[in-house]
Amino acid sequence: MSRIGKKPVTIPAGVTATVNGQAVKVKGTKGELSFVVPDEVSVELKDGAIKVDPRDDTKKSRSLWGMSRSRVANLVQGVTQGFEKKLEINGVGYKAAVQGKILKLSLGFSHDVDFEIPAGILIATPKPTEIVITGIDAQRVGQTAAEIREYRRPEPYKGKGVKYANEFIFRKEGKKK
Structure with a gap:
């Protein structure tokens, strides 16, 4: 189990995030960034946080799980702090x-x-x-x-x-x- 992947990415005030299928778009004070999450991982926006989960229990989906969560967290940090x-x-x-x-x-x-x-x-x-x-x-x-x-x-x-x-x-x- 990925310890990083388990944590949801919280969306701070002043930042808008949209999840459209596998595409995640984040817009903040510094600009706008987007990332397309791999198909082995599901992503959803719930209660002001983005949650990333593996679709099945294969090694590839588990390895992409933590990476995808980190990339989404980097989007949020990039548009707020840089x-x-x-x-x-x-x-x-x-x-x-x-x-x-x-x-x-x-x-x-x-x-x-x-x-x-x-x-x-x-x-x-x-x-x-x-x-x-x-x-x-x-x-x-x-x-x-x-x-x-x-x-x-x-x-x-x-x-x-x-x-x-x-x-x-x-x-x-x-x-x-």
């Missing part, structure tokens, strides 16, 4: 700056890396070595952060590169004489 990922840049001369709809990254290459900011995502650089990615869709915020990190992943010897703010880089010892 999501945020922070990236840190370590390295001499490594920096980032937002210019219009493009994030310019200087990551030690012979050229600057230009990352086009996707629609629905906001990127800010409070410091040249810090990138803050915000949006209402958890998947798109995480994917954008992963794509930026992929340009120069942190290396284990000096820790140079782009890393998540809460990420621990396992450090290796260098060569010895």
Whole structure:
């Protein structure tokens, strides 16, 4: 039994949710999101909460049960609070700056890396070595952060590169004489 799937997703004040067959639409102050629940799982709106249940007792439907409930909960959190990922840049001369709809990254290459900011995502650089990615869709915020990190992943010897703010880089010892 899924412990996550058992909990109903409560709808806070100021948020409207509609369930039409397998489609769940949530509208709030920050925007509108939707998700189509897989057929192995049933979804219903009851008493100001969205309840997700498996249709049968197969392994696939039980595994989709918790995932579907989490996705619906992310819709509600996205339209009320939004999501945020922070990236840190370590390295001499490594920096980032937002210019219009493009994030310019200087990551030690012979050229600057230009990352086009996707629609629905906001990127800010409070410091040249810090990138803050915000949006209402958890998947798109995480994917954008992963794509930026992929340009120069942190290396284990000096820790140079782009890393998540809460990420621990396992450090290796260098060569010895």
